[in-house]
Amino acid sequence: MAEKVFAIPNVQTPSVPVRIDPAKCIGCNTCVEVCQIDVFIPNPEKGKPPIILHPEECWYCGCCATDCPTPGAMAFNWPLPLKPRWRNKETGEVHQLT
Amino acid sequence: MGTWHEYLKTNGNPPEWPYPIKFGEETELEADVCILGGGIAGCWAAISAARTGAKVILMEKADVRRSGAGGPGCDHWCNVPGNPCSRVDPDTWAIEEMKAGGDFSNGIGIQIQCREDWDTLQEMEQMGGKIRDDKDEFLGVEGRDEKTKLMFSPRYSAGAGLGLPKGYGEPNFNPPEKRNNMVIRIWGSTFKPALKKECKRLGVTILDRVMATSLLNENGKQGARIVGATGLNTRTGEFVIVKAKAVIISAGGSGNAWFMDMEHGGYSSMYSRNNSSDGTAMAWRAGARVTMMEASSPYRIATGLKHKWYTGGGDASYENIPMVDSNGKILPYATQGWADGGAMFSDGPKMRAGIQSGEYELPFYADFAGIDPKEANATWNLMLNEESTTKIMVKTMTEGGFDYKRDQIMNYNMMEFQGSQQYREPGRGGLMVAWDLKTNLDGLYAAGTATFQPGDHSYAAATGRYAGRKAAAYAKSIDAGKVCRDQIDAEKERVLAPTKRDGGIEWKELHNGLCRVMQYYVGEFKSERTLDLALEEIERIEKYAVPQLYALDPHKLMRSLEDLSLIEHAKIMIRAMKERKLSNPKLSLSRVDYPNNDEEEMKYYLALRQEDGKPVFERIPLRYWGNMKEQYEAHNPDYTGVYKPEA
Ligand SMILES: Cc1cc2nc3c(=O)[nH]c(=O)nc-3n(C[C@H](O)[C@H](O)[C@H](O)COP(=O)(O)OP(=O)(O)OC[C@H]3O[C@@H](n4cnc5c(N)ncnc54)[C@H](O)[C@@H]3O)c2cc1C
Ligand code: SF4
Ligand code: SF4
Numbered sequence: 162m163a164e165k166v167f168a169i170p171n172v173q174t175p176s177v178p179v180r181i182d183p184a185k186c187i188g189c190n191t192c193v194e195v196c197q198i199d200v201f202i203p204n205p206e207k208g209k210p211p212i213i214l215h216p217e218e219c220w221y222c223g224c225c226a227t228d229c230p231t232p233g234a235m236a237f238n239w240p241l242p243l244k245p246r247w248r249n250k251e252t253g254e255v256h257q258l259t
Numbered sequence: 260m261g262t263w264h265e266y267l268k269t270n271g272n273p274p275e276w277p278y279p280i281k282f283g284e285e286t287e288l289e290a291d292v293c294i295l296g297g298g299i300a301g302c303w304a305a306i307s308a309a310r311t312g313a314k315v316i317l318m319e320k321a322d323v324r325r326s327g328a329g330g331p332g333c334d335h336w337c338n339v340p341g342n343p344c345s346r347v348d349p350d351t352w353a354i355e356e357m358k359a360g361g362d363f364s365n366g367i368g369i370q371i372q373c374r375e376d377w378d379t380l381q382e383m384e385q386m387g388g389k390i391r392d393d394k395d396e397f398l399g400v401e402g403r404d405e406k407t408k409l410m411f412s413p414r415y416s417a418g419a420g421l422g423l424p425k426g427y428g429e430p431n432f433n434p435p436e437k438r439n440n441m442v443i444r445i446w447g448s449t450f451k452p453a454l455k456k457e458c459k460r461l462g463v464t465i466l467d468r469v470m471a472t473s474l475l476n477e478n479g480k481q482g483a484r485i486v487g488a489t490g491l492n493t494r495t496g497e498f499v500i501v502k503a504k505a506v507i508i509s510a511g512g513s514g515n516a517w518f519m520d521m522e523h524g525g526y527s528s529m530y531s532r533n534n535s536s537d538g539t540a541m542a543w544r545a546g547a548r549v550t551m552m553e554a555s556s557p558y559r560i561a562t563g564l565k566h567k568w569y570t571g572g573g574d575a576s577y578e579n580i581p582m583v584d585s586n587g588k589i590l591p592y593a594t595q596g597w598a599d600g601g602a603m604f605s606d607g608p609k610m611r612a613g614i615q616s617g618e619y620e621l622p623f624y625a626d627f628a629g630i631d632p633k634e635a636n637a638t639w640n641l642m643l644n645e646e647s648t649t650k651i652m653v654k655t656m657t658e659g660g661f662d663y664k665r666d667q668i669m670n671y672n673m674m675e676f677q678g679s680q681q682y683r684e685p686g687r688g689g690l691m692v693a694w695d696l697k698t699n700l701d702g703l704y705a706a707g708t709a710t711f712q713p714g715d716h717s718y719a720a721a722t723g724r725y726a727g728r729k730a731a732a733y734a735k736s737i738d739a740g741k742v743c744r745d746q747i748d749a750e751k752e753r754v755l756a757p758t759k760r761d762g763g764i765e766w767k768e769l770h771n772g773l774c775r776v777m778q779y780y781v782g783e784f785k786s787e788r789t790l791d792l793a794l795e796e797i798e799r800i801e802k803y804a805v806p807q808l809y810a811l812d813p814h815k816l817m818r819s820l821e822d823l824s825l826i827e828h829a830k831i832m833i834r835a836m837k838e839r840k841l842s843n844p845k846l847s848l849s850r851v852d853y854p855n856n857d858e859e860e861m862k863y864y865l866a867l868r869q870e871d872g873k874p875v876f877e878r879i880p881l882r883y884w885g886n887m888k889e890q891y892e893a894h895n896p897d898y899t900g901v902y903k904p905e906a
């Protein structure tokens with residue numbers, strides 16, 4: 162059977178300012194508390210990863226990812242127009258964060 | 260994983276609002292000193308007031324642990340002439356710094372900073388903030404003092420101000436034995452959590468996620484003594500009333516009334532959305548005097564049109580790192596390093612002409628790989644790793660493979676150029692203060708960015724610490740004043756009004772409507788006609804749009820109230836711009852109908868306040884604070900220096 166499709170408004174941008182790995186996240190909600198914008202809300206189910214509710218208000222301070230106590234649980238994700246670029250001085254090869 | 264949409268898909272319904280909704284309910288609290296805004300200035304104010312024994316309430320819109328512009332960190336503790344390696348006496352430096360800041364500096368704040376921010380920094384260390392290279396990670400880096408292990412920055416090393424210092428380009432410019440040693444590189448990401456911990460240890464009542472909405476005047480009369488404040492819990496919607504003998508406004512900077520696009524919201528301004536002029540707006544409504552409101556300038560950094568600062572924004576202080584073109588040619592761009600005395604001055608026109616003639620080929624790069632790796636390491640792993648929102652840049656780029664020893668960061672400054680003149684930022688206006696950092700209203704104090712012509716992180720810390728002890732002393736000297744229930748009820752109604760509507764205009768649309776007015780009529784070309792049109796249009800917004808403003812939950816209500824603050828703030832700015840009939844870059848003001856300067860008028864600050872709901876303009880002479888050294892000493896005979904923790 163086809164997956165259920167909801168009628169929902171457009172997704173705000175940035176779509177995903179941070180990525181949470183549900184296998185690693187312990188649902189401690191440290192990120193919810195430190196975020197000065199309240200981008201997140203706690204998951205109604207205790208111990209589960211928080212929900213990203215207001216991604217469009219994120220100011221890319223990174224506090225959620227740097228203060229997360231669980232290695233690998235949260236990765237900061239620069240929005241597409243903000244992904245930094247650099248080049249290797251020797252080879253001239255240009256890299257960009259993906 | 261983790262988005263709202265994924266939740267919907269998995270669960271078949273959106274999550275319920277996770278906090279209890281308490282619209283209409285209220286809590287009442289009492290304190291000697293109530294502080295509005297728990298950023299850098301607010302935390303320091305709370306700590307210093309509490310250390311005198313005062314009962315303190317700290318109201319913060321976010322969570323004190325990481326809130327405010329300085330929440331994520333800070334890498335420069337500026338203007339610290341009291342430090343043991345300084346080569347300039349604090350009072351002399353204060354005067355130099357004031358002069359470097361131009362005629363409209365805030366001499367009171369600068370003097371306090373220069374006298375007290377070394378003491379403040381030592382207290383920061385007592386609380387657990389890291390201020391020196393005690394683990395010898397940066398041995399041999401230029402500016403590191405071997406004895407104290409303090410790490411000096413090149414900034415201000417050859418003279419006050421951020422322009423090119425005197426003697427630049429001459430032989431033996433800025434030698435180590437002559438440097439001022441005026442700015443210390445610090446591990447600022449350790450500061451905010453330590454400040455919160457100390458507030459808790461001292462028994463400060465911290466009201467996290469409570470947005471201050473208004474000041475309470477004695478008997479509800481505008482202009483009367485301040486006797487408390489009101490707030491809104493941004494998660495539950497509960498209304499909070501605080502009765503206090505003294506109130507300190509430390510709610511940070513003015514928000515962004517020119518910049519549209521609430522998608523990618525944090526991309527659009529230097530400061531987070533939380534700093535939205537609430538402090539200025541509520542002080543204005545209470546009858547407090549503000550000044551420098553006529554100043555606005557084109558966006559420089561972290562604009563929505565431009566790249567976020569540091570990830571190549573290009574105005575970034577990549578200290579000591581030369582900027583090169585695609586072929587490795589060094590550009591006339593400030594290194595902000597020892598080579599140019601820490602200047603932030605670059606030759607934009609020359610680079611522009613060079614791009615057009617083919618002399619400099621785009622894109623440009625910050626040449627981390629081109630300097631001594633020890634220095635590049637200090638810039639990358641100390642300076643940038645600690646400077647606020649750059650910590651996450653260092654982390655993500657390092658994980659993504661960037662190596663400061665091998666690579667160069669692409670710089671976008673000359674690809675984006677300056678933001679359009681129509682997209683402007685305020686920033687110099689704020690509360691007018693006297694020597695005790697007291698405003699014109701009894702019981703009301705201000706610190707940090709909330710004051711006019713504010714400084715930086717250490718300015719916020721030192722002025723906060725100072726305002727805290729002054730407000731506490733005032734509170735000790737006076738009985739509690741009488742709040743007025745009518746004033747509270749009127750405010751409660753104003754605050755909750757958007758929750759009583761089911762539809763209409765949401766905050767984002769209101770915000771963008773205001774921004775259009777500011778871009779069209781309060782942009783580069785200002786005249787009596789355009790400024791009048793701006794006021795008329797804002798009046799229409801207030802008449803037709805504001806009564807339709809609706810908010811579905813406490814978070815959206817907070818954002819809605821911020822936009823109301825921005826509207827108030829915009830009106831104050833426009834009135835000030837109308838009143839100043841001149842053009843002068845010192846005020847960041849240009850009027851098409853008054854293109855000339857007015858020297859007489861430029862001798863004064865233009866101050867504004869409300870009396871019986873009507874704006875009153877006053878002209879206050881420049882340097883109204885008198886002799887900075889003498890006045891500071893006269894007002895602080897009992898200053899006790901660095902805090903001595905109990906055994
Ligand atoms: C990216 C970046 C890098 C910087 N780097 C440096 C540096 O290296 N060195 C330096 O000296 N300076 C630096 N600064 C500037 C420095 O951070 C600020 O000068 C300093 O934080 C100002 O302190 P403040 O207390 O006045 O304001 P903030 O620290 O911004 O605090 C204001 C607080 O008020 C709160 N607030 C706002 N409205 C309300 C309300 N209605 N009710 C309750 N609370 C409210 C806010 O949430 C916030 O916590 C940097 C700033 C940024 C953004
Ligand atoms: S980066 Fe900052 S604003 Fe964005 S979600 Fe994380 S803590 Fe919140
Ligand atoms: S802080 Fe880390 S572990 Fe804790 S809830 Fe957030 S992502 Fe999960």
